[in-house]
Amino acid sequence: MNGGVYTITDENTVVSGLVGMGDRLFNMVFTRRPPQSMSRCISDPGYRAAARFSYEEASAQYKVYVERLHSAGITVKELGPLEDYPDSVFIQDTAVIGGGSRVAVLARFGAPSRRGEEGHVVSILSSMGLEIHPVKPPGTLEGGDVLVTGEGVVFAGLSSRTNREGVETLKTAFPNVNVETLNAKGLHLLSHLGYLGKATLISAEGLYDKSIFKRHGFDLIEIPWEERDAANLLYLGEGRVLLPAGYNQTRDLLEQHGFRIVEAEIRQFMACMGGVTCLSLPIYNIL
Numbered sequence: 001m002n003g004g005v006y007t008i009t010d011e012n013t014v015v016s017g018l019v020g021m022g023d024r025l026f027n028m029v030f031t032r033r034p035p036q037s038m039s040r041c042i043s044d045p046g047y048r049a050a051a052r053f054s055y056e057e058a059s060a061q062y063k064v065y066v067e068r069l070h071s072a073g074i075t076v077k078e079l080g081p082l083e084d085y086p087d088s089v090f091i092q093d094t095a096v097i098g099g100g101s102r103v104a105v106l107a108r109f110g111a112p113s114r115r116g117e118e119g120h121v122v123s124i125l126s127s128m129g130l131e132i133h134p135v136k137p138p139g140t141l142e143g144g145d146v147l148v149t150g151e152g153v154v155f156a157g158l159s160s161r162t163n164r165e166g167v168e169t170l171k172t173a174f175p176n177v178n179v180e181t182l183n184a185k186g187l188h189l190l191s192h193l194g195y196l197g198k199a200t201l202i203s204a205e206g207l208y209d210k211s212i213f214k215r216h217g218f219d220l221i222e223i224p225w226e227e228r229d230a231a232n233l234l235y236l237g238e239g240r241v242l243l244p245a246g247y248n249q250t251r252d253l254l255e256q257h258g259f260r261i262v263e264a265e266i267r268q269f270m271a272c273m274g275g276v277t278c279l280s281l282p283i284y285n286i287l
Contacts, residue, residue, distance in 0.1 A: 023150055023197050024237025026099070026282035028075040030121070031066055034058045034089040034268075035081040041272035042087055042111060058268040062089065065264050065279055072236040072262070076280075085117045089269065090278040093142040093161075093188075094118045095125065098174060098287030102128075105173045107142050108135035110161030121281070133173040141166030144188030144277070148284050149195050153178045153216050157189025174287055182212055186228075190277045194231045196221065196241065196259065204228035221257065223250045232275030236262070244276055 039053040069076050082088040094117055096105040104125045109115045125132055135141045145157035154177050156167045164181070171179045185207050186192045194202045201213055205222040213220050223230060230247035243251060245263040254261055269279060 022238040024074075025148060025150055025195075025235065025286060026074070026284050028077065028099075029069060029280035029282045030077045030079060030091055030124070031062075031069075031280050032079040032089055032091040033081045034062050035083045035086060037083050037086040038089060038268075038272065040086040041274075042113065043272050053271065054268065058089075061264070061266055061268050062279070065266060065276075068242055068262055068264050069236075069280065072240060072242075074236070079120075082117065082120060085114060087111075087114055087272065087274075088117050088120075090144070090272075090274045091117075091121075091281045092278045093144050094121050094281060096141075096143055096146050096148075096170065096173075096287070097125070097130065097281065097283045099283040099285050101174065101176075101287055102130050103173050103287070104130045104132050105141065105170055106132055106134040108137065108140050108166065110140040110142055110159070110163070133169055135166045135169045139163060139165030139169055141170060142188065143281065144190050145184055146170065147189055147193060147195055147201075148282075148287060149199070149201075149218075150197060150286055151199050151217065152176075152286075153180060153218075154287075155179075155189065155193070156181050157184030157193075158182070159184035159186075159188055161188060177287065178216070180212070180216060182208070187273050188278075190232055191273075191275065192228045192231045194233045194277070195235050196233075196254075197235050197237070197239070202231045202233065202254075204231060221253070223247075223253060229270065229275065232277055234276045234280070242276055244270065 036055050094107050107118045140163050142161040145162035147155040199218045202221045204225045210220050227247045227250045230250035234242040240260045242262050245265040251261050
């Protein structure tokens with residue numbers, strides 16, 4: 001079954017899921033086109049220096065990213081840009097959506113300047129007939145701190161953006177999932193920790209204690225510290241991995257483990273401390 005790319009102009013559009021394929025966690029995602037205001041995104045000097053902002057380049061990189069998902073058979077629902085929110089292209093942070101349970105957790109951003117973005121997905125989630133669990137004060141939770149796996153385990157990161165009250169909302173919303181809480185070693189948990197299918201995770205060498213994952217039956221592939229941002233990758237199912245371009249050691253290592261690598265240049269988004277996972281909001285089959 002092939003995916004497709006759709007532009008949503010009416011955010012009340014009813015969205016239906018697709019039949020699962022292999023060991024893929026999701027078959028449909030939402031994306032949001034980058035705003036011209038992205039030049040004011042939240043970042044720090046180390047990341048900001050990675051690329052001088054160009055709206056044209058960001059738009060071109062976003063388009064290729066969407067095409068990569070489409071080529072993998074994933075249906076992409078595109079949403080329009082939000083100029084009032086410079087970081088809104090990172091739509092993953094707005095919610096955690098369970099396609100199987102018909103439940104969604106609506107984020108409450110830890111970054112005050114991003115609060116309000118989540119309101120632009122509420123009508124979509126409602127139109128899907130989902131039961132919505134909003135994170136309420138003093139709780140905070142951003143989607144980038146939630147690592148969903150195919151083994152019935154979700155790893156939730158405590159970070160500057162997500163706190164214990166926010167994680168409790170996640171646990172309440174998905175009672176049949178084992179939620180393991182750990183301290184994130186980056187802006188978000190997914191900044192430096194990824195899922196590769198078949199109970200396998202990826203992170204930088206020495207960043208996380210392997211025993212945390214082993215007690216849940218997970219193996220950990222460790223990549224060089226200098227390529228730690230490459231762990232923010234997207235597992236497309238059936239051994240295919242969407243990897244940010246330019247991380248050759250990680251690419252070679254994953255190919256040695258039998259993975260098929262698809263690369264996308266996302267330098268403009270990495271300058272805003274974003275990554276491959278951040279640019280899409282999946283409807284998870286297994287939640």
